[in-house]
Amino acid sequence: MAKAEEYVKAERELFEETIVNNVEISPGVFLLSVKRRFDFLPGQVVKLAVDRVQPPRIYSICSGNHEQELRILFNIKEGGYLTPKLAALIPGDKVLVSQPYGGFAGSAKSAWWIATGTGIAPFYSMFQSGLADNKVLVHGASYLNQFYFEDELDWAMGKNYRRCCSREQSCDVFHGRVTDYLRTVENLPADVEYYLCGKALMVVEVRDLLISRGIPYENIIAEIYF
Incomplete structure (x- = not known):
């Protein structure tokens, strides 16, 4: 399989992960944590879903690339499908997460x-x-x-x-x-x-x-x- 095809396949695949923590850091704003499965570049994104019924949404990673946990910052969207369900998750629950990807990546440049x-x-x-x-x-x-x-x-x-x-x-x-x-x-x-x-x-x-x-x-x- 060509590298480009492998990348697209990895981008679309969702892996079941266990919630490590889910903290409301401000009214209606949560910081959700799972164990990090893949390496990533700071600034990249993952796709996130709670089931395979509704399409996943894209979220920027909100943790350092050397940390053991991968964290996502999100706010509850009124009337939304995904974010109210994400907000209700507790440690031990499952969530679907893609491999990190994207070109919005930081560097050491000014x-x-x-x-x-x-x-x-x-x-x-x-x-x-x-x-x-x-x-x-x-x-x-x-x-x-x-x-x-x-x-x-x-x-x-x-x-x-x-x-x-x-x-x-x-x-x-x-x-x-x-x-x-x-x-x-x-x-x-x-x-x-x-x-x-x-x-x-x-x-x-x-x-x-x-x-x-x-x-x-x-x-x-x-x-x-x-």
């Missing part, structure tokens, strides 16, 4: 990581995998309790960890959206990579803003959350 909401997941994986040097992390959220892992990120990254909150205010947090914050930055470096992860509207708006500020298109790497 970069800006730009995320909204649970789009922080791949960047936390990169951070946990030792790739935070020479990085700026910009995280946008509607409410202050949506800055997941903020204590750890703030302690480790200091001034390179920048929070933007659109609906609440606090010291050391920019009041406004990610795009509002980026417009206040006078000199966005053109010689670094920009990784964007979040909903489609944010990704498109930030990409267009970066291009208008002289950032080369090839320096912008995007992952859209649905």
Whole structure:
């Protein structure tokens, strides 16, 4: 079998895994853990399902590539099929997980990581995998309790960890959206990579803003959350 065919087959295959932990880290937001079966690149994704009836959904891995557990960050979608069932799982229950895949992978190069909401997941994986040097992390959220892992990120990254909150205010947090914050930055470096992860509207708006500020298109790497 050709390598490309093997990759597609591996991408589609789902393996039954046992839940190790499932913690609600913020209202309606969970961090689900299973034992890691495969190696992966920080920033990659897996497909996740609770049965073979409904199609799986894609989630970024939210753990370091050296850890024994593979973790997924997700929020409950009202009226959704998968996420309410995922939220109800307890240690010992089973879940279906694919092999990691995808090209949204971090590196040791200088970069800006730009995320909204649970789009922080791949960047936390990169951070946990030792790739935070020479990085700026910009995280946008509607409410202050949506800055997941903020204590750890703030302690480790200091001034390179920048929070933007659109609906609440606090010291050391920019009041406004990610795009509002980026417009206040006078000199966005053109010689670094920009990784964007979040909903489609944010990704498109930030990409267009970066291009208008002289950032080369090839320096912008995007992952859209649905």
